[in-house]
Amino acid sequence: MEAQKTLDCKGLNCPMPIVKTKKTLESMKPGEVLRIEATDKGSKSDMAAFSSRTGNELLETKEEGNKFIFYIRKK
Numbered sequence: 001m002e003a004q005k006t007l008d009c010k011g012l013n014c015p016m017p018i019v020k021t022k023k024t025l026e027s028m029k030p031g032e033v034l035r036i037e038a039t040d041k042g043s044k045s046d047m048a049a050f051s052s053r054t055g056n057e058l059l060e061t062k063e064e065g066n067k068f069i070f071y072i073r074k075k
Contacts, residue, residue, distance in 0.1 A: 001060060001071050003035035004028065010039045010067065017043045018050050021072070025056060028074045033059065036070040043068055 007024050009017035017038045024034055036047065044061060047070045051058035059071040 001035075002033065003071060004032040006035045006037070008037055009043070010037055012038065013040050014042045014046060018046050021047070021050065022054075025054075025072070025074050030074050032074050034072050034074065036072065038068045038070070039066055041068075043070075047072070 005024060005028060007020055009020055012020070017036065017040060021034065021036055028034060036043075047061065048058055050056075051072055055075045057073040057075065059073055060069075062069050
């Protein structure tokens with residue numbers, strides 16, 4: 001999947017991946033896609049809840065080794 005920006009949140013614990021995701025999305029245009037890489041296991045449920053709460057679309061969640069990758073489209 002193609003993303004306009006990539007955010008590295010590896011090594012960060014809750015709530016920092018969400019805080020950084022929110023800040024990055026604020027600087028993006030509607031319809032653009034953000035790729036987030038995180039290692040915090042809690043980020044899986046956090047990103048789903050964040051997307052639902054903010055109206056941004058969680059397009060994909062996948063795991064690669066010990067890394068979680070999320071694609072979110074800005075509303």
